[in-house]
Amino acid sequence: MIIELHLLQSFPTSNLNRDDVGQPKTVTFGGVTRGRISSQCLKRSARTQFTRFGLGEDETGVRTKRLLLATARILDGRTEGEPAAETKEIVREGLRRLGFKVAEKDLTQYLFFLGREAAEHLADYCRRHRDALEKAAAARRDEEKKKRKGSKEKDSSPDAAAVEEARRILSAGRAADIALFGRMIANNRDFNVDAASQVAHAISTHAVATEFDYYTAVDDLKAAEADEDAGADMIGTVDFNAACYYRYANVDLGQLERNLDIRADDDDVVERAAKAWIKAFAVATPSGKQNSMAAHTRPEALLAVVRDHGAWNLANAFLKPVEGTDIMGESTERMLAHFSDLNAFYGSGEIKAVVGASPTGALPLDGADSVASLDAFTDRTVAAALEKR
Structure with a gap:
């Protein structure tokens, strides 16, 4: 059974994931430049949260x-x-x-x-x-x-x-995080672990331009020196953007179970790992430039899909970039409409459950099981996945 996680999350002024010259990462999609957060960055951010959500230190790797x-x-x-x-x-x-x-x-x-x-x-x-x-x-x-x-x-x-x-x-x-994200050792494939989870690069639903913050730093003791001017002693620029990101990840519970050491019939490590995976991805935020920008936000739209097989990344909902001022509202409508279109065309036989949640109210999606909290979203999704195995 596969769990898919679709999130929409807006960040204000931020530089969460930098490239080699210090600028926010980007990608050209739909003919325009989008903001991007790499999958490696998102996985690292989530992995550090696993012990907050039901996994012990001895159930995570280093x-x-x-x-x-x-x-x-x-x-x-x-x-x-x-x-x-x-x-x-x-x-x-x-x-x-x-x-x-x-x-x-x-x-x-x-x-x-x-x-x-x-x-x-x-x-x-x-x-x-x-x-x-x-x-x-x-x-x-x-x-x-x-x-x-x-x-x-x-x-x-x-x-x-x-x-x-x-x-x-x-x-x-x-080690649940190794079971989820896999391991590769180049000169000995016997020690490799096939990842149970796939994580996409997050991309902005709209066109993004990198902007620059010009800053100065003043020497506090400089004013006491009579021969010094009033200027700053350090100047520079910091790159940033602001964007609403579509985030997508999935986890194959069958592969997760094969990767983990199941020790008894009542061993609940798969269930706890799946719940930690959902909650960690929902709350984890990359750490880049946070001390100077504090872009600590949470997803506004959460959609989980439980299916027998296959996977649908909904990024093409934003192939035409979202425009206007209601970026989050339009992005949510686009994502849900694209999911409904795929469902209608390709059939929903493989889909076993759909769970939606939002801090601002129920997601407007027919057939979705709407819940009112992250705990309920996680519990309902994992229960549906485990029930159908």
Whole structure:
């Protein structure tokens, strides 16, 4: 069963997701420039909210290149600071044996998406094989002394036992965010996780122009200096826009269940993960430039669709950009009308439930189950999805 989430959210002056030159991200759609917030930004913003909505810390993952340092600290019995050089060498050798390269500054080659227990599992592996790892590290040091400076280390494939150890260390069976958003490790597809959730880039429903805020900063102690002028000591510009965004995401509950470690018939981790996913996407706001713009808004229109298969992104409702002053009202009408048109043309047999909500009143959509709060919206949607599985 698939849950689709369609949101309309308006942001005032903001620069929530910047490009490489500091401007708000954009895309050309329908022949005009639109504001854009990347799917990666939206997923990150949502992922940090999961523990607010029913998931435990141990049911979420961490994204890091610092697995070596975290593991070495565990072996040294510390929570911060620099681990002993000998300990880092043992962990580095352990990672090599498991098939993972370590780059500069003791960072892993890849930005791993790991379960919370990964460092503990790797530390346990290093303890159990400490003698062998110490000997291998010593042999590697002797070999490196004989090599010409700058020679490259030869790649070696881990044996079957090491692959199983790596699989245990990288296990993400209870990490709901890894189950939802997936994981890719380029040189070993056995450790990849197919994402249960797809997230679209948010785009503005109307044409957007980037604007510029010219600012100055004054030295508070400058006035006391007789030889100084009254001008500012710092000037600059900040890019911003203001836009109403259409946001779309979906989650396949079947894939989510396959990704998660279901431990008993009454294990409710899939239900809790689905509810956390809906609520987190509804309330999460990207953090870009928030200290200077405070663009903390909430969606004005929320539409959930439960279906057996397939997926409908409703962005084409805005292929012709919305114009006028009632941007949110017109955008809502366009989104609901486009959904109704698709339903009428392609048939609604695969659709099992439609739930709508808005802080300003019921969504005007025939056949939708209208609710009056985010909690009710979430509960009604997930219940419909689980009932139809």
